[in-house]
Structures are given as C-alpha cells and as structure tokens.
Amino acid sequence: MTHQGKFYGLGVGPGDPQLITLKAVAILKHIDIVAVPKSRMDRDSVAWEIAKVHCPSDIQLMELEMPMTSDETVLQAAWQKAASQILDALHSGKSVAFLTIGDPSFYSTYTYLLNLLKRELSSEQIETVPGIMAMAAAAAKVNQPLATGDEPLLVLPGIEGVDQYAEIPNLVVMKVSRNLPEVLQNIKENGGKAVLATRVGQAGEKIRELTDQEEMGKVDYLSLVLINRPVK
Numbered sequence: 001m002t003h004q005g006k007f008y009g010l011g012v013g014p015g016d017p018q019l020i021t022l023k024a025v026a027i028l029k030h031i032d033i034v035a036v037p038k039s040r041m042d043r044d045s046v047a048w049e050i051a052k053v054h055c056p057s058d059i060q061l062m063e064l065e066m067p068m069t070s071d072e073t074v075l076q077a078a079w080q081k082a083a084s085q086i087l088d089a090l091h092s093g094k095s096v097a098f099l100t101i102g103d104p105s106f107y108s109t110y111t112y113l114l115n116l117l118k119r120e121l122s123s124e125q126i127e128t129v130p131g132i133m134a135m136a137a138a139a140a141k142v143n144q145p146l147a148t149g150d151e152p153l154l155v156l157p158g159i160e161g162v163d164q165y166a167e168i169p170n171l172v173v174m175k176v177s178r179n180l181p182e183v184l185q186n187i188k189e190n191g192g193k194a195v196l197a198t199r200v201g202q203a204g205e206k207i208r209e210l211t212d213q214e215e216m217g218k219v220d221y222l223s224l225v226l227i228n229r230p231v232k
Contacts, residue, residue, distance in 0.1 A: 004125060005032065005090040007117060008097040009104040011131020012050040015201030019132050020050060027129065028054045032094040035086060037066040037109055046202065046222075047099035062089065062096065066109050068221075075112070083116040090125070101222075103131045107157060107174060135172045135224055138197035141207050144226065146170060162186045171227040177219050183227075184210065192229020198222060 008027055013019035028034070028051055036048045041063060048061075064082040067074055089096050104110040105128065117126065135155070139146045147153040147170045154168045158175035163186050165171060173183055176196070187194045187210060194210040198220045210225070 003093045005093050005095040007086065007090055007121060007126050008095070009110045009114060009126075009128040010051070010097045010099055011103040011105075011108075011129060012047050012099055012101060013132040013201065014102055014134040014137040015046065015050060015199060015205070016137070017050050017053045019137060019201055020054065021129065021131065024051075024129050024131065025054045027097055028059075029056065030095075031055075031059070031097045033060045033062050033089055033096045035062040035064055035082075035096050035098040037064050037082075037099065039066060039068045041065050045099070047101050049202075050101070051099050062086070064098075079109075079112045079116055082113055083120075086113075086117065087120055090121070100131070102133045104128050105130065106133055134197070134200045134222075135174070135226065137200045138195065138207060138224060138226060141197070141200065142195050142209075142226075144193075144195065144228070146172070146226070163189070166190060167231055169229060169231045171225075171229075173225045173227065175221065176223050176225045177221050180219055180223075180225075183225055187227070187229075190229050192227060194228075195226040197224050197226065 010024045010027060012024060034055060036045045038045050062085060066078055069075060086096050098110060100108045100110045135146065151169050153170045154165055155172045155174065156162065158173060158178040162173065162183055176183055196208055196210050198206040199222050
C-alpha cells in the first residue's frame with residue numbers, strides 16, 4: 001500500500017520573504033511539491049515570489065488556476081480541479097504545500113480548497129501553518145497599533161456600509177479597491193486617522209496617510225486601509 005502524503009496550507013506573509021515563519025521555511029525545505037495558486041496561468045504568483053527564496057532550486061511546482069471572478073460555477077470548478085490535482089499527488093505518496101499570501105485562515109482561497117480536501121483526508125494528513133497578515137505588517141510599517149487597551153477592532157472585507165460602524169474606533173478595511181470612495185467619505189465625516197497600504201512588503205509598496213481633502217480613483221487590489229478614529 002502506497003504511503004499517503006501530507007498536505008500543508010502555508011501562510012507566507014504579506015510580501016517580504018523575511019516575514020515568513022521559521023516553521024513555513026522548514027516545511028518548504030523538505031516538501032515534495034509546492035502548489036502555487038494563480039489568478040491566471042500566464043501571470044506570476046505573488047505567493048511564489050515570496051516563498052521561492054526558501055525552496056530548493058529543484059522543487060517541483062504545481063500551478064493551480066484560481067480565477068478572480070464572482071461566478072460561483074467557475075470558482076467551484078477551479079477549486080474541485082485543484083483539489084483533484086493535490087489529491088492525486090498525495091495518494092502517490094508526495095507531500096504538498098499550498099501557498100497563500102498572509103494567513104491561510106483569513107479571507108483566503110485556501111479555505112475553499114481545504115473544505116474539499118477534508119472530505120478525502122484525515123485530520124493527521126492536513127496541517128495549516130499561520131502567517132503574518134498584511135494588516136499587522138501595515139500597522140508595523142507606520143508604528144501604529146491596531147488596537148489598544150480594551151478597544152475593539154473590526155475587520156471588513158471591502159463591503160459597503162463602513163458608516164454603520166461609527167461606534168468602532170479601530171477599523172481595517174480589506175480589499176478596499178472595491179469601495180475606497182465610500183471609505184474616504186466616511187473619513188471626511190467622522191475624522192480620525194486613515195492609512196492606505198498597498199502591496200505591503202512587495203515591490204511597489206505604497207503606504208501613506210489619507211487626508212479628508214483628497215479624491216482618489218481605483219487602487220491596487222492588494223490594498224487595505226487602517227482607520228483609527230474617535231468614538232461618537
């Protein structure tokens with residue numbers, strides 16, 4: 001009977017190859033296959049750019065297409081195909097590490113893939129390795145706490161309705177490219193400090209404080225805003 005391989009979900013941090021955990025690096029050094037998610041097969045993978053400096057030069061890559069779409073049918077097909085490829089490798093005795101930016105349990109495609117793999121694998125065959133999240137790295141870059149004392153912190157996934165949370169002093173708006181105008185309007189109306197962070201730790205990193213006077217169009221998908229404001 002063929003020995004079954006082990007599956008790892010590796011959080012590789014926000015972008016800086018030095019912001020990857022020692023545990024993730026150790027796994028990358030002995031893993032058989034690195035599974036690399038791509039929004040399109042002809043595009044580079046940010047997660048692989050982070051991880052590759054820690055991998056042996058002859059590491060085997062498994063490129064998985066994870067399209068950026070809201071079409072549930074397309075997404076389900078992509079997740080199922082990826083799960084099948086990974087399972088084939090595991091059943092042949094290979095160990096597989098699936099890379100994900102930031103933390104694998106935080107707004108990650110990994111979660112959908114994991115749900116499929118859990119149907120076929122035992123809990124001993126799966127290990128999820130946490131990573132540093134972009135919001136933590138962004139706060140560190142500007143020497144600003146995400147929250148202090150007994151203050152609450154609310155994380156929003158770029159949805160509309162930021163103004164519904166005026167009682168929360170600390171907000172993180174992820175994927176803010178979808179509703180930056182609303183966030184700017186909220187800042188103008190409620191005051192406080194807001195920091196826009198784009199591609200934290202990656203090439204093209206931009207981090208700056210927003211003002212209540214500026215107007216801004218679309219920003220990079222990998223952007224977030226840290227908001228700290230007085231509670232009304």
